[in-house]
Amino acid sequence: MSLAHALMTSLLEKPSSGYDLARRFDKSIGFFWHATHQQIYRELARMEKAGWIASEAAPDGGKTRKRLYQVCPDGETELRRWVLEPTAPTDLRDELMVRLRADAAIGPLGLEPELRRRQALHEARLAAYRAIEQRDFPIGRSLSREARIQHMILKTGIMYEEAWARWSAETLKLLAE
Amino acid sequence: MSLAHALMTSLLEKPSSGYDLARRFDKSIGFFWHATHQQIYRELARMEKAGWIASEAAPDGGKTRKRLYQVCPDGETELRRWVLEPTAPTDLRDELMVRLRADAAIGPLGLEPELRRRQALHEARLAAYRAIEQRDFPIGRSLSREARIQHMILKTGIMYEEAWARWSAETLKLLAE
DNA sequence: TGCTCCATGTAACACGTTACATGATTGC
DNA sequence: GCAATCATGTAACGTGTTACATGGAGCA
Numbered sequence: 307m308s309l310a311h312a313l314m315t316s317l318l319e320k321p322s323s324g325y326d327l328a329r330r331f332d333k334s335i336g337f338f339w340h341a342t343h344q345q346i347y348r349e350l351a352r353m354e355k356a357g358w359i360a361s362e363a364a365p366d367g368g369k370t371r372k373r374l375y376q377v378c379p380d381g382e383t384e385l386r387r388w389v390l391e392p393t394a395p396t397d398l399r400d401e402l403m404v405r406l407r408a409d410a411a412i413g414p415l416g417l418e419p420e421l422r423r424r425q426a427l428h429e430a431r432l433a434a435y436r437a438i439e440q441r442d443f444p445i446g447r448s449l450s451r452e453a454r455i456q457h458m459i460l461k462t463g464i465m466y467e468e469a470w471a472r473w474s475a476e477t478l479k480l481l482a483e
Numbered sequence: 484m485s486l487a488h489a490l491m492t493s494l495l496e497k498p499s500s501g502y503d504l505a506r507r508f509d510k511s512i513g514f515f516w517h518a519t520h521q522q523i524y525r526e527l528a529r530m531e532k533a534g535w536i537a538s539e540a541a542p543d544g545g546k547t548r549k550r551l552y553q554v555c556p557d558g559e560t561e562l563r564r565w566v567l568e569p570t571a572p573t574d575l576r577d578e579l580m581v582r583l584r585a586d587a588a589i590g591p592l593g594l595e596p597e598l599r600r601r602q603a604l605h606e607a608r609l610a611a612y613r614a615i616e617q618r619d620f621p622i623g624r625s626l627s628r629e630a631r632i633q634h635m636i637l638k639t640g641i642m643y644e645e646a647w648a649r650w651s652a653e654t655l656k657l658l659a660e
Numbered sequence: 661t662g663c664t665c666c667a668t669g670t671a672a673c674a675c676g677t678t679a680c681a682t683g684a685t686t687g688c
Numbered sequence: 689g690c691a692a693t694c695a696t697g698t699a700a701c702g703t704g705t706t707a708c709a710t711g712g713a714g715c716a
Contacts, residue, residue, distance in 0.1 A: 315581060339574055343669095371667055393578045397517060412495060420570065451660075454660070462580065524695095524696065662716090670708085682697080683694100683696095
């Protein structure tokens with residue numbers, strides 16, 4: 307269970323509603339970790355029951371049903387404990403790899419359009435990340451420790467999309483041979 | 484549902500038992516896509532019920548309970564259909580990223596040992612993949628289309644582990660600042 | 661009035677993990 | 689005889705996805 311900890315990390319920086327979390331889930335985490343609102347509401351309910359977070363009606367005079375969540379001391383203790391647990395690396399596990407392998411076994415089946423689509427998709431994301439990088443981490447500005455780590459996380463997303471875009475191009479070349 | 488299609492791809496190349504599939508799940512897929520034997524047995528049962536695969540007792544004279552599965556025409560039809568479906572890219576979603584983000588918010592918490600552990604882990608995998616590459620795809624040998632695609636998939640795994648090893652090193656440097 | 665967005669939720673299901681169980685074969 | 693490995697399975701649970709539902713607020 308790690309969605310809970312990801313949400314607490316977001317809430318630590320800014321108390322938010324489930325709806326807000328669902329939409330952004332926090333800039334530098336949400337870019338590469340999507341969660342549906344159902345998942346988030348369910349998890350928030352569990353966390354509140356466990357005493358990790360607490361909620362109050364949003365300060366809008368009861369106009370909306372919005373609830374603001376924030377992290378309790380127990381939640382931060384739990385987060386500190388969890389951070390130092392060992393992690394298992396995430397598998398690659400991209401379906402395109404399986405399709406490619408199937409194409410090798412019984413193909414050629416015409417994967418080129420899909421590869422071009424994927425390449426465009428990764429390049430679009432790459433452009434979006436780079437725009438954010440220029441906006442939030444301009445060159446030559448000295449940054450706090452926190453900002454430097456956040457920048458590192460964004461750069462990881464950039465590296466990831468670069469790698470997939472390059473991979474798509476290379477694989478297209480291979481299929482064209 | 485894509486485990487089914489991954490399994491069929493493996494079975495197309497070599498009819499196998501659930502046990503065999505669980506152990507190797509096929510070289511160039513299994514390296515970066517792990518599945519437990521329970522998942523595989525459950526999936527094989529479903530696929531047989533759907534008429535995608537068929538099984539027979541292994542030709543060992545009933546000595547073991549081993550069953551050999553192979554792909555039926557309906558299964559191959561389904562696989563061909565599935566291969567051309569559009570794919571969604573896999574999220575990065577590595578827990579280390581969340582831990583790092585939490586460290587930025589409430590840290591420093593001492594993530595260095597974990598990062599060194601992860602770096603060593605990725606480098607070990609990298610070495611294993613490279614050994615396989617040298618064994619199965621020696622330089623200067625001309626390869627079939629199928630082998631070239633399989634080589635591409637292995638190289639993807641190599642790129643992936645390289646990227647994570649490099650990332651670990653860079654992040655360690657950042658935390659040491 | 662009707663549309664879109666805000667904001668939260670229930671229910672059912674698919675997929676993945678962990679624990680436990682069973683019995684046969686192989687090797688020391 | 690005992691342990692390890694082969695080979696298959698059941699059960700329970702945790703996480704993630706999809707469909708559907710509800711009602712208020714803001715705007716043309």
